[in-house]
Amino acid sequence: MKTTRSERIFYAVNYIVLTLGAVICVLPFLHVASQSLSSYRANTSGLVGIVPVEFNVDAYKQLFQGTRILPALLNSVKITVVGTVLSMLCSVMAAYPLSRQHFWGRKFFMKAIVFTMLFNGGMIPTYLNMRSLGLVNSYGALWMLNLINPYNMIIIRSFFEEMPQELIDAAKIDGCTEMQTLWHIILPLSLPVLVTVGMFYLIWYWDLFQGVLIYITDTKKYNLVVLVNQLINQNDIVDKLNRRSGSAMAVQISPEMIRSAGIMIMVIPIICIYPFLQKYFVKGVMIGSVKG
Amino acid sequence: MLSDSAVNRRRNLKLYAADQRLKFRRSIPLLLMFLPAIAYFIVFKYVPMLGLQIAFRNYFLMDGIWKSPWVGLDNFRFLLSSGQTLATIRNTFVLGILGVLVSFPIPILIALLFNEVRNRTYKNLVQSFYYMPHFLSWVVVGGIFTGIFALDSGVINAITYKLFGFKYAYLYNEGSWIAVFLSARIWKEGGFSAIIYLAALTNVPPELYEAAAIDGAGKLKRIIHITLPSIIPTIITMLIINMGKVMEIGFDQVYTMQNDVVYNVSEVISTYVYKIGLGRGQFSLSTAMGLFESVVSLTLVLITNSIAKRFDKGLW
Numbered sequence: 001m002k003t004t005r006s007e008r009i010f011y012a013v014n015y016i017v018l019t020l021g022a023v024i025c026v027l028p029f030l031h032v033a034s035q036s037l038s039s040y041r042a043n044t045s046g047l048v049g050i051v052p053v054e055f056n057v058d059a060y061k062q063l064f065q066g067t068r069i070l071p072a073l074l075n076s077v078k079i080t081v082v083g084t085v086l087s088m089l090c091s092v093m094a095a096y097p098l099s100r101q102h103f104w105g106r107k108f109f110m111k112a113i114v115f116t117m118l119f120n121g122g123m124i125p126t127y128l129n130m131r132s133l134g135l136v137n138s139y140g141a142l143w144m145l146n147l148i149n150p151y152n153m154i155i156i157r158s159f160f161e162e163m164p165q166e167l168i169d170a171a172k173i174d175g176c177t178e179m180q181t182l183w184h185i186i187l188p189l190s191l192p193v194l195v196t197v198g199m200f201y202l203i204w205y206w207d208l209f210q211g212v213l214i215y216i217t218d219t220k221k222y223n224l225v226v227l228v229n230q231l232i233n234q235n236d237i238v239d240k241l242n243r244r245s246g247s248a249m250a251v252q253i254s255p256e257m258i259r260s261a262g263i264m265i266m267v268i269p270i271i272c273i274y275p276f277l278q279k280y281f282v283k284g285v286m287i288g289s290v291k292g
Numbered sequence: 293m294l295s296d297s298a299v300n301r302r303r304n305l306k307l308y309a310a311d312q313r314l315k316f317r318r319s320i321p322l323l324l325m326f327l328p329a330i331a332y333f334i335v336f337k338y339v340p341m342l343g344l345q346i347a348f349r350n351y352f353l354m355d356g357i358w359k360s361p362w363v364g365l366d367n368f369r370f371l372l373s374s375g376q377t378l379a380t381i382r383n384t385f386v387l388g389i390l391g392v393l394v395s396f397p398i399p400i401l402i403a404l405l406f407n408e409v410r411n412r413t414y415k416n417l418v419q420s421f422y423y424m425p426h427f428l429s430w431v432v433v434g435g436i437f438t439g440i441f442a443l444d445s446g447v448i449n450a451i452t453y454k455l456f457g458f459k460y461a462y463l464y465n466e467g468s469w470i471a472v473f474l475s476a477r478i479w480k481e482g483g484f485s486a487i488i489y490l491a492a493l494t495n496v497p498p499e500l501y502e503a504a505a506i507d508g509a510g511k512l513k514r515i516i517h518i519t520l521p522s523i524i525p526t527i528i529t530m531l532i533i534n535m536g537k538v539m540e541i542g543f544d545q546v547y548t549m550q551n552d553v554v555y556n557v558s559e560v561i562s563t564y565v566y567k568i569g570l571g572r573g574q575f576s577l578s579t580a581m582g583l584f585e586s587v588v589s590l591t592l593v594l595i596t597n598s599i600a601k602r603f604d605k606g607l608w
Contacts, residue, residue: 004510006510006511007510007511010408010511010512011408011410014405014408014409015409015414017405018402018405018406018409018418019418021402021418021422021483022418022421022422024479025421025422025424025425025479025483026421028436028437028440028479031440031447032436032439035439043445044445046445046447046449046450046453048447049447090328090329090332093325093326093328093329094326094328094329096322096325097319097322097323097325097326098326100322102315102318102319103319103322103326104312104315104316104318104319104322104323105319105323109326109329109330112333113329113333116333116337116338118590118593119341119586119590120337120340120341120586121337121339121340121341121342121343121344122340122344122565122579122582122583122585122586123562123565123566123569123570123578123582124343124346124565124569124570124575124578124579124582125340125341125342125343125344125346125579125582126336126340126343127569127570128340128343128346128357128575129335129336129339129340129343133335144332144336145336147332147336148329148332148333177321178321178322178325179321179325182325203427206429207427207428207429207430207431209429209430209431209544209547209548210543210544210547210566213547213566214566214570225429225431226431228431228432228435229431229435229548232431232434232435232438232439232548254445255445256439256445259435259439260439262435263432263435263436266428266429266431266432267428267432270427270428271424274420274424274427275420277427278420278423281423281487282487282491
């Protein structure tokens with residue numbers, strides 16, 4: 001097919017608009033990254049655009065030496081790793097029975113789970129419930145908030161439903177229990193969906209903010225997100241750091257440097273796993289959207 | 293005849309019961325596997341629903357959920373009579389509805405544009421930029437946006453000041469704060485939400501385009517008459533889902549972007565519940581507020597779904 005003149009104009013405009021959009025998506029990152037790597041003078045005089053001015057890593061040094069960012073980072077890792085493993089185990093064990101046609105009560109259980117997506121107790125009753133279970137100020141509360149996310153569970157279930165019934169029958173004839181069938185036959189064939197949903201949980205736990213604000217009262221147990229939020233909002237942290245460095249390092253840092261460095265420490269791990277993540281999530285979202 | 297059918301019915305019932313018993317017995321291993329899920333949803337999702345009753349009680353720590361005195365609708369009466377709570381409810385609706393109106397068409401537009409890109413490498417690369425912001429925490433996105441639009445240290449003001457000698461307090465004026473709030477939401481979710489429409493677009497048979505091209509339809513005409521109608525079901529589905537979310541403008545976004553100066557437009561139900569519930573221990577009042585929010589959003593979903601059903605596009 002020949003492209004007409006108007007079509008060529010259309011394609012040109014299309015590429016320009018889309019590229020512009022991509023630039024808008026990227027620019028804020030470049031700006032924040034260069035702020036975190038620029039000097040105090042450049043930051044306070046508003047010289048920083050999308051390249052570092054008077055390059056230095058003082059903000060990062062100050063963050064790691066003068067704040068609790070390292071313990072908070074380790075807390076985040078702990079919350080994320082344990083949470084993701086628990087959630088994946090329970091979601092798979094919920095999804096497999098629900099994917100089986102002859103499972104007793106299948107429709108009822110499914111409805112009861114979907115109902116919780118539409119209606120729930122809300123913040124305060126959930127908090128009171130956690131408190132009566134003694135989970136306040138423990139990561140247990142965070143792991144129980146979203147142990148089985150219905151949306152993620154449905155994605156896994158839809159994938160399991162596509163498995164040929166003969167496969168399961170054959171495993172049964174060979175004497176596999178349900179658990180063995182799931183573990184040895186179904187799961188190895190479901191890697192794409194497991195990685196997708198695993199990533200969704202991973203990001204959810206890594207980005208968890210409200211839950212930590214509500215349930216964690218001991219500041220030593222704060223995760224990275226809550227700490228970075230403090231860095232962004234409390235200027236006295238910067239004053240404290242500057243007083244500290246006044247004696248030892250003789251460099252000054254500005255609030256912009258600290259907040260942007262904090263943001264970068266949140267973002268860098270996500271950028272690192274992003275290429276890996278991207279391979280899978282498009283497919284995962286599609287499965288969820290068609291069946292959910 | 294009559295007794296015959298009665299006997300038949302009874303036999304069918306018996307068969308059905310026997311069938312169910314067999315089904316249950318065979319399902320026992322699966323039920324055992326499903327047990328953690330049952331326990332989880334009962335203990336952490338359904339039991340808190342019982343706690344909603346404190347919206348109708350005056351909650352005292354000593355008495356707990358079950359023994360605090362009943363007060364009927366007093367908490368709700370207070371919510372609907374106090375200026376502050378009414379403003380909070382209004383803000384929730386305004387930000388929610390604006391959010392849906394402004395951020396709903398963008399992903400559709402992005403999907404339509406991407407659908408016309410023929411260079412695969414370009415498409416994949418650029419798409420990955422569009423999806424990236426979705427995976428960031430609101431603390432990060434809120435921090436980036438409040439930083440960029442800040443009065444003295446923000447880059448936007450630095451640029452306009454250098455060029456035109458002009459500065460504006462974007463975060464401290466109600467109208468512009470709402471604009472910044474909405475653009476942050478579009479920046480974070482606009483690209484990612486396009487995935488679902490892109491998925492729907494892959495199902496459009498290419499013969500349709502060829503036929504239209506032979507009939508002399510231009511590019512824009514083809515988009516309007518072929519591409520757009522083919523994703524209408526997806527658009528309606530997404531509209532239903534979004535209507536349900538009108539009331540739940542995420543806590544994280546508001547909490548990380550709001551400030552005291554624009555308190556009048558930025559306080560929403562979820563942040564209010566957090567502050568007066570957990571901050572000041574007013575459990576009954578905040579639960580009533582939360583319940584109000586849940587009921588309204590459930591109603592919105594049900595209404596949208598029943599409208600969609602009339603056009604045969606209901607979710608259930």
